[in-house]
Amino acid sequence: MREKEAEMQNLIWCEGDWREKISWQNDLGLQRADGVIEVLAARGAVLFHWYDHWSRLMAGCDGYIPREKLPSGQEIKAKAECLLKKDGNDRSVVRILVTPGDSDDMKTPSGSPKLSLDVRPLTESESKPLRLMTVVERRKVPNLKLACDYGTVNRNIQRIQGMGYDSFLYYDHIDGILEGPYENVFFITTDDWLITPYTHNRALAGVTRKIVLDLAQRSELFKRVSEYEIGIDLLKLCREAFFTSTTRGITPIKQIIYRAFEVGPDTLTSKLQKLFWKYSDNYFRERGA
Amino acid sequence: MREKEAEMQNLIWCEGDWREKISWQNDLGLQRADGVIEVLAARGAVLFHWYDHWSRLMAGCDGYIPREKLPSGQEIKAKAECLLKKDGNDRSVVRILVTPGDSDDMKTPSGSPKLSLDVRPLTESESKPLRLMTVVERRKVPNLKLACDYGTVNRNIQRIQGMGYDSFLYYDHIDGILEGPYENVFFITTDDWLITPYTHNRALAGVTRKIVLDLAQRSELFKRVSEYEIGIDLLKLCREAFFTSTTRGITPIKQIIYRAFEVGPDTLTSKLQKLFWKYSDNYFRERGA
Structure with missing residues (x-):
């Protein structure tokens, strides 16, 4: 368990900063299933079809989480590449989660969205029928x-x-x-x-x-x-x-x-x-x- | 924000222990919306219709998260009452969230469910039509x-x-x-x-x-x-x-x-x-x- 956690690299965009750890306790993503996700494959530090995944992520945020409250696509991509280099695995999975952030009443978002970026080795086994x-x-x-x-x-x-x-x-x-x-x-x-x-x-x-x-x-x-x-x-x-x-x-x-x-x-x-x-x-x- | 967080009391049952803080980063509740929830009202340290809410929570876990991996109803109730006494508010809201816990591939649960218990003052305003x-x-x-x-x-x-x-x-x-x-x-x-x-x-x-x-x-x-x-x-x-x-x-x-x-x-x-x-x-x- 500990070992696995050490293998994972992650960064969270929260209130305008990238952080290594945050508390998700009050987040609407955790408490109310309110999140947009993307999963990408990577080899070395190269992301497979970044633009397609990022576009779909933005479509999920569109009209709900304003783009200006999130880092730019270029910035997210650069951070992901950075994590992939640190991770050093041949094949990895990159996961992105965007949530509307914390809430005091667990209903109304407080207006500060979060973006979690998470890189880990690709462990999926060979595709048996x-x-x-x-x-x-x-x-x-x-x-x-x-x-x-x-x-x-x-x-x-x-x-x-x-x-x-x-x-x-x-x-x-x-x-x-x-x-x-x-x-x-x-x-x-x-x-x-x-x-x-x-x-x-x-x-x-x-x-x-x-x-x-x-x-x-x-x-x-x-x-x-x-x-x-x-x-x-x-x-x-x-x-x-x-x-x-x-x-x-x-x-x-x-x-x-x-x-x-x-x-x-x-x-x-x-x-x-x-x-x-x-x-x-x-x-x-x-x-x- | 900080002040509000201070007002909140919470405890998380995780791998057989009650803890004050845990990392939710790898939890299927956060990453895959996989959680069962309950929201209860309380006055002082008295929970409103505890048994009805607890029964529904257990119905949500039934056949999915084994009851023996969770604390007993009596134990959850006692912990909630404890948090309510610390919280000291006249009216409070108690929130319970059960998730299947962490996952290495963000698909398969690793088998150690979590239960989050969270108490905060009831802030809902008067019921306007x-x-x-x-x-x-x-x-x-x-x-x-x-x-x-x-x-x-x-x-x-x-x-x-x-x-x-x-x-x-x-x-x-x-x-x-x-x-x-x-x-x-x-x-x-x-x-x-x-x-x-x-x-x-x-x-x-x-x-x-x-x-x-x-x-x-x-x-x-x-x-x-x-x-x-x-x-x-x-x-x-x-x-x-x-x-x-x-x-x-x-x-x-x-x-x-x-x-x-x-x-x-x-x-x-x-x-x-x-x-x-x-x-x-x-x-x-x-x-x-």
Whole structure:
């Protein structure tokens, strides 16, 4: 425990200063789930797709936490790079949390937002194919990355792991399959069509999701690549499925409830995974990592 | 700011001990909105309806955070009374937050839950009649009091206050009017019928809600008292409306969108408010406060 804490580097922007430790006791982020979050991957001191993550963070603050009360994007990026250099790990995860700050009555923000920046080694293990259950629930604000949309994930995971599954998909009777708890989801039909649920009010527009859509479109792996409404019935027409996420890239899915999917080195998912690794390697190499 | 912090008393149960300060930096409550909360009123060192609040807290932990990893109800109550005596205020608010604790990957709980107990003076002002807007949203888990269900409240309040309203009602096209952000809602029809939305999967079963329902049923103020589905159309048949909450008791509502309601000393709401004050006074007096 102590050792792990020592490995973590963090800085908190609080009342106009960067600090190493603050008290979160009265913070609305802790007491009322009022926070905006971002999670980024890094190799050495190079951040993967900084601008995309920072833009989404700002979209989450927009009209709620004024930008002038937060450090600039450049300043946050510079501080993150600084922490990554101190951290010295080959692969790291950078986490940013913005909250409206303390509150006297635990309802009304006192007007001094906080930004927490936290760097630690990337410990996620290799992406084994997953077995998924569905959960009839949806994120409250799918187009923003708000902390409150993660508050029931572990409750759902605990329940579905008791039934022998690894993780789950949010599912809605109107909009169908939406997304995973931390992931976007893709399907490949028996006629080589790559589909993923629409975003905006349905699922979070993931950074990895966008990269994978672009790579798939430019590749010759698929007959068609598009966003689509994916009802449970459509799964019968799908041969492969996978998750995309910042910390794991592409993770194959081998089962959703009773429906099994193809996994292994000969799948289109595996070919797309290689394209993503290559893209990611190039991205870091071009920036000196 | 400093002064206010000095007025607050708090203790945190963490890894089997009560501590005065801990780091929340790696806590899933802060980083992933994963917490169960309770808010209680106190006069002197007497807690209002302790058992009801504690039972609901335990319901929120049930099947997720094992009871044996938390201090007993008696122990939490004793610690709260201790803090209230130190605090020395006539009226206080007691807040309890339970989280699954720290996490190395900010996803998986490390298995050592935390319980934060926090006492501060009750600063809520007198209950002025409110003007409410509706917000098409619902709590994810209305039957439990989870922190994640409060993460969008201030965003909604900021939006509707820009339109000249004080607060809002969660509203759903299927189930109608559900509840306020921190309150249950009641309506009185033109023929003296007291109605409030069903709870369970629709609205939180508030402690004050229950007391008010009991008091109304035993009074001779109403022709009928019951839970009901309250669509927007039903508001036309209602003459009065009010909120119930732990920190404010009964608060009259004077407007919901375009619909105005009667307020003032001659209303049934005001009569019920007096019954509630009397009940609350008796409750505390009987217990020596």
